[in-house]
Amino acid sequence: MDRPTFSHPLDITNPLFPVGDLQSVIQVGTVEGKLFRSETTRLPQTGVVDWYGTRVPVVLSQYVAYLDGRIEEVAVDRYAQADDGSVWYFGEDVIDYQHGGAYFTEGTWLAGRDGPPAMLMPAHPELGDVFRVENVLGVVFEELSVVEVDKTVKGPTGPVTGAIVVDELGVDGTHSRKTLAPGYGEFLTKNRTELEAMAVATPTNAVPGGAPPALRHIYTAAWGTWEFARGDSWNSAKLSVDQIATAVSDLAEGNQPFRPMRLLQRSLTKLHAAVGGRDVRVTEEAAARVAQSAVDLEAQYLTSQEVERFRFHLHTMVLRQAAAAHRPADVNGEVAVLELLRARLELPADQATVMDRELTALRTAVDARNLLSAADVTARLGFLALDQG
Known part of the structure; x- marks a missing residue:
């Protein structure tokens, strides 16, 4: 293969890997029986990679994965599009987390330092195409083979045509099936122990006209339910759950992305049972998941910065x-x-200065194991996040 040229590398328009256009992608599923959720977000800043004397500007994308609501893995990925329309991978910085702390960085690599960049997606993939999306000896390896083309898949709010299915061969010799769809990129990954599926992507699933009021009611009432449970005000907690149920019922009448909607309904069922059983711990967990689903659904209606807040x-x-x-x-x-x-x-x-100062104070409090002080700082950060100035 000839060495690709990159005249406009930040303009990533390949429909099967549209990371240049996508602002935020949420996937949900299960990994080894645990609830999985990931956020992939294009970062505001860009980067540059020196590939053996050629400086290539790259899009930076942050990937954060959670298992059972706890941070599991973080990666910052580097992408660029070649002049022929193919998308190339220029490396990633990976951190795995355990018990809340960073503990492993296996899989980190950089094109030009550790090896060449790898082609993530051809401009026009065809049946039988084989390409290696990661290939650094002793560090990472991943090979994709196109096994289906022109496939129609069930998208968050309706059918999506023109998808492809690839067989993914990993460094350990295991195989997974991965679906990539126009407007979404990586759409579905499935093997014996895991399922990672598209929940909602913006702006692909963006809806004009503002968010339904029910979503904000659900979010606010979820945290109110937790506060009532903490204070042993179970009658008030029950009334709060009833309000959430009404809002979810109203929401279900619209065409909402089915995976986060299904998670919302399951979490609401769990929250109702926890409040009925006066179980503070389960109420806490279920309330957080209800709130998370509300934010995921609201992402369709918000700007990228509003949803991050x-x-x-x-x-x-x-x-x-x-x-x-x-x-x-x-x-x-x-x-x-x-x-x-x-x-x-x-x-x-001015807001950035205040937030950075408070985050430093939070890290100091947590490192000192002063959880009371950490909670106090966190409350201030919460108000700051929603302050639009």
């Missing part, structure tokens, strides 16, 4: 939950999440 606020609430329950590992993990979310936010200078 709500995600930031959500994780301040999850951190406060963990601090109230005296779970330092979970608190530490949520601090890491807030620091990652901060990288996605574009803030006015």
Whole structure:
């Protein structure tokens, strides 16, 4: 293969890997029986990779994966589109998390330092095409073979045509089936132990006209239910759950992305049972999942920066939950999440200064295991996240 040229590498328009246009992608599923969720977000800044004397500007994309609501893996990926329309992978920085702390960086590589870039997606993939999307000896390996083309798949709100299916061969010799769809890119990954499926992507699934009021009611009432449960006000908690149920019923009458909607309904059922059984711990977990699904659904209606602010606020609430329950590992993990979310936010200078100062104070409090102080700082950060100035 001839060495590709990159005249306009940041203009990534390949429909089967449209990372240049996508602002945020949410996937959900299960991994080894645990609930899986990931966010892939194009970062505001770009990068440059020196590929043996050629400096190639690259799009930076942040990937964050959660298992059972706890941070599991973070990666910052580097992409560029060649002049022929193919998309190339220029490396990734990977951090795995355990018990809330970073502990492993296996899989990190950089084109030009560790090996050549790899082609992620041909301009016009055909049946039988084989390409290696990662291939650094002793570090990473992943080979894709196109096994189906022109496939129609069930999208978040309707059918999507023109998808392809590839067989994915990993470094350990295992195989997975991966579907890639126009407007979405990686759409569905499935093997014996895991399922990662598209929930909602913006702007592909963007809906004009503003969010249904029911979504904000659900989000607010979810946290209210948790606060009532903490205060042993179970009658008030039940009334709050009833309000959520009414809002979810109203929401279900519209054409909402089916996977986050299904998760919302399941979490609501769990929340109702937890409140009925007066179980504070399960109420806490279910309330957070209800709130998460509300934010995922609201992403269709918000700008990218608005949804990042709500995600930031959500994780301040999850951190406060963990601090109230005296779970330092979970608190530490949520601090890491807030620091990652901060990288996605574009803030006015004065607001950025305040947020960065408070995040530093939060990290100091957590490192000192002062959870009371951490909760106090987190409350201020939550208000700051939603302050549009």
